[in-house]
Amino acid sequence: MNKISLEKIHEELNPFFEPVGVAVIGASLNPEKVGYGLVKGLKEGGVFSRPGLKGFSGGIYPVNPKVQEILGIKCFPSILQVEERVDLAIIAVPSKFVPQVIRECAQKKVRGAIIISAGFSEAGSEGKKLQEEFLKVAEEANIRIVGPNCLGILYPPNNLNASFGLTLPYTGKIAFISQSGALADSVIDWSVKEKYGFSALISYGNKSDLDVPHFLAWAALDRNTQSICVYTEGLNDGRLFLEIAREVTLRKPVVAIKAGKSTVGTRAVSSHTGSLAGAYAVYQGAFKQSGIIPANSLRDMFDISKGLALMPPLKGDRIAIVTNGGGAGVLCADALEEEGLVLPAPAKEMIERIDDSGLMHPAWSRNNPFDIVGDATAERYKIVLEEAMRSELYDGVIVIQTLQTMTDTVKDAEIVVECFRKYNKPVVTSFMRGQFAEEGIKVLENNGIPNYDDVQEAARVMGALGKYGKYLRERAEQ
């Protein structure tokens, strides 16, 4: 096999994310039709609005021979009537018309097509034939295809909603590649509420042409993406996936979840190896050997992606916990151990320096977890956190804050931010969320510190930073 070039794939996929002009073929005036939502999504950013939502600033060309104008935009009888350059087409016409539409796209020198329509390989032999037909045309004309049977692509940094997804999510650093479109829609809804940002959201459906490996390659070189997460139900070409994923993870962290565990989990097993092979277990192995962090749930995947996007990977496995709550510290320590991380005791001199500050409660733990006691002020957090961050003994720090009457949550957060900037060592926080802790959490979130409501989630994310760091070190040695 030829050496895969991420650059080449990125270049080929660019029209899906930074097109000059976008045509919507099958545009509609009827708000109940996908063809309406597509035009509205392009023009305004989404059917559902949110603060700061903007539409696409490039050319938008609805195509429908029966309509003059949609949402104030001129409508064309055919893509061939558009004079301006069109490099992306979004297609939402009945499946039987798709091959003809792709032929016209070829004539118009379109470079990418998103086929929203269903009724292809998933719908029996007739659909399969249609799929083969349009693929042949596309291949000859060098048109890359996303879908069919998908939601489409959303690229918030460019205000591009080339999908019938509800709305553009807030701009963030995480690219989400999802086989399922419906799932992507719910993720958008959730993300807007949580203000969890995405650099890109890709729903790729039937993967007739472009599949996870291609989107991984694109995201690896996308300047707005810091980490990548993948939801897949199955890949077309496992070897291609492995090859590209191994290149991608050298550049950016990837987290993935594979659906379909239970069919394997419940399968009767004998010592016969054949019956032990479950796609799920093989996928888990493939993820690990390409440096991808396997996630347990969607929530887990987004938690980990956030941490990996914001923090550098761990250089070792030694973690310090700084906490003002004993119970939370122990729970976190338990979870860290499960992640394969260790909590070395502090050096004697470190304890002495902290004691000498004269600010500590006499009953502070003098051990790791650094339990600085419930009445801890921001000054106490500062002394201990500084020590843990600058110490050669620790590769990463988890800061836990339980809200007490004397807690200054904003000041605590500012100390974490300051310390991270000073030492650039991975920090994950668990300022446990609630009505009154919110202010401090905002400070963390606005300053790029990954915070988690639950200490176990924080430990899980630290574990992922550890796994990714270990993988990178091993690859560097090979």
Added chain:
Amino acid sequence: MKEKIREIIGKAREEGRNFLLEMEAEEIFKLYQIPVPETVLVEKEENLVSSGEKLGFPLVMKIVSPQVIHKTDVGGVKVGIKSKEDLLSAYKSMIGEVQDKVSGAEIKGVLLQKMAPSGGREVVLGGLKDPTFGPVVMFGLGGIWVEVLKDVSFRVAPINETEAREMVDEIKGKKILEGVRGEKPVDFVSLCETIANFSRMVYDFPEFKEVDANPVFLYSDSLLCVDARIILE
């Protein structure tokens, strides 16, 4: 090396077999540096005792017949043969039982193998074809661990020793290999080399539909694969 293996595969196909005889599979394992016990094929009864004595007791005897793939099920395996007398009687009863249970079985002889030392910890290696990823390799602890607890890990073949080590570290029963109640740890270096070699073999020969090394006995300074099985596409 690959030529030699292709010859073995060719011969099996000529004979209309979709599996390799154990001695053929063992030969392939050996070519990939996967340790197998010292083995002698005994085709004539008169050579039985001299071959056995040359290997040294205790011995294992296995039937060699193109019609028999699951040897244990038809009385085709006898372990713990400690003497010349044991050997002769085991031979008689084995030939009788196999002929009884597999009508028309063509018996080419028996394999004599030096019995693996006791005290080994049992693991399983498997190679198979995944529809998405192609050749993959599986590792797990033997017996109840693999059958009941499904405590296994997979990788897409081929893998190197570092990746093999991760595969080993991943299983829940790993502590058993590290040694419990004062036991010494198993030879992890040999184990990881063997897994890597096994994965290369599985990858190099797409003709192999399934490969089993089950069980493999692990010792503190070595390992031994005592049963090799290869099924062809």
